Amino acid sequence: MTDSMLEDPVPEHYPLRFKDLSFMKSGTENKSLQLIAKLSNTQSSPTIINTMNCLEHSPLAHLRHQNQLPIFPIGPLHKLAPDSTSSFLEEDDSCIAWLDKQAQNSVIYISLGSIASMDAKETEEMAWGLANSKQPFLWVIRSGPIVGSEWIESFPKDFKDSVGERGCIVKWAPQKQVLAHDAVGGFWSHSGWNSTLESVCEGVPMICRPCFGDQNGTARYVSQVWRVGWQYENKLERGEIEKIVLRLMVEEEGKEMRKRARDLKHEIEAGISNLQNSLDELAKFIISYYVTPYHS
Known part of the structure; x- marks a missing residue:
């Protein structure tokens, strides 16, 4: 892949350019392109993602349509536990x-x-x-x-x-x-x-x-x-x-x-108010999984 092609958009993955893909820097461009094709065409397991529909509506819809499997946007996670911290470094307040x-x-x-x-x-x-x-x-x-x-x-x-x-x-x-x-x-x-x-x-x-x-x-x-x-x-x-x-x-x-x-903050706040619906859907799916095991 030439340097000029690195600026080209990745098909079906707007707004990403090829240079934005983390594995492009490994020097294995052919393998990278094969991986993109695989990710675009293969089925995967039901997925929980730390995101929201208002932030990534198009890619989430694409994943749901492409794989015909449940996608659960359960986020932002830090808003679900606002008093917790994931930092392993001492904070200077x-x-x-x-x-x-x-x-x-x-x-x-x-x-x-x-x-x-x-x-x-x-x-x-x-x-x-x-x-x-x-x-x-x-x-x-x-x-x-x-x-x-x-x-x-x-x-x-x-x-x-x-x-x-x-x-x-x-x-x-x-x-x-x-x-x-x-x-x-x-x-x-x-x-x-x-x-x-x-x-x-x-x-x-x-x-x-x-x-x-x-x-x-x-x-x-x-x-x-x-x-x-x-x-x-x-x-x-x-x-x-x-x-x-x-x-x-x-x-x-x-x-x-x-x-x-x-x-955008206001959109997110409105989305957080509906987050319980996503959590309920996830809980129902987990229960159904154990009642009738999911087969890929």
């Missing part, structure tokens, strides 16, 4: 007190999840892009994710002086609480599915910087289907970072995106 001092929708929250990492140069460019934007920011930098350095001790003094109280940097944040805070007006995300669900549920628009796995596909849905974020595909460079942060947080285009994010 001191950032909430800092958020309490910030204006509504003024803060951009940056977190690349628990696995992705940046090298020292990328971190420096991100730091200065945020500083030059003059926007308040809450930045999660895990201990040890920067190659060859130790957390924020690697930041130069002039960066810290430039940012002052406008920036808050923590090793890990209580993300659901952060995204629900009135001060947070944008989320720079790696587009992990859990983070994306948490963001759209709170009506927070995104800048998507996917790293691997399904994150590219999720970023495409955020930017092309739901239209509540932009996908940042360029090299991390301070001037570009400054521009896209201002685009989201200050400019009219960002305000329109924030409105779409709020509208």
